[in-house]
Amino acid sequence: MDLTTVTEVVRRPSGRPGADWRAGDAWLAGGTWLFSVEQPELRRLIDLTALPWEPLVPGDTGLGIGATCTIQELYTAALPDEWSAGSLFPRSCEAFLSSFKVWSAATVGGNICMSLPAGPMITLTVALEARYELWAADGSVRTVDALDFVTGDHQNILAPGEILRRIDIPAHALRKRTAHRRFSLTRLGRSTVFLIGTQTPGTSDLLLTVTAGTTRPVRMRFDALPDARTLRQSIEAVPAGVWFDDPNGTPGHRRHLTLHFAEEIRRELMAGGPA
Structure with missing residues (x-):
């Protein structure tokens, strides 16, 4: 999409590009979202891809x-x-x-x-x-x-x-064992829920991260692998307003999927399943 209100593109910003920031600016990297919708408030784009940041x-x-x-x-x-x-x-x-x-x-x-x-x-x-x-x-x-x-x-x-x-x-964290589950309404669709569990090698701990089904990430830490009831109670303790609601899933649906997949992750790590 053409951004018709933009009058300037800074192709070679300074090493500290924020020093020149002003109202109406936007950072430009991939631009995959920036150019997908109208941005009537924008006047200038600052291209970050010119900066020598190692990937x-x-x-x-x-x-x-x-x-x-x-x-x-x-x-x-x-x-x-x-x-x-x-x-x-x-x-x-x-x-x-x-x-x-x-x-x-x-x-x-x-x-x-x-x-x-x-x-x-x-x-x-x-x-x-x-x-x-x-x-x-x-x-x-x-x-x-x-x-x-x-x-x-x-x-x-x-x-x-x-x-x-x-x-x-x-x-x-990179050395941990992992298990993950994801659900979407279509094969290549936006995630309805996305859960990742990690476990330190040689221990029975669990770090469970819940996203997509919640408006912000939720992370639950257990020093030892919890039983099914304890895990369920921890998920049920997530405030009702944190569960996300959009065409990809209602809060109730997302909560149900999270409970189901979290238990699968718990069992996989308990059984020493694939990392």
């Missing part, structure tokens, strides 16, 4: 993902064998409501900052205990838990001019 930076402490890393780059990432949770990367990319052609443009950071309940990059990074590095317009930097970034449907903690620079996934 993927593996290291001893974990994996750094640049906000402009494309979905295609994440999907094809060659990760160390000991990072067993890396199997979640392609599964999360495949949860996009888009064709593989869009993957070459859409970015990890863009999906997170859209902050939609069904954002699969949100699911992935929250489940793997990531932290986000945020750059403010005044030059300050803050780091937040991925769990705390999205606050509701299409809502997050970003201030005007603030930008998501980097996602850091710790090595200990």
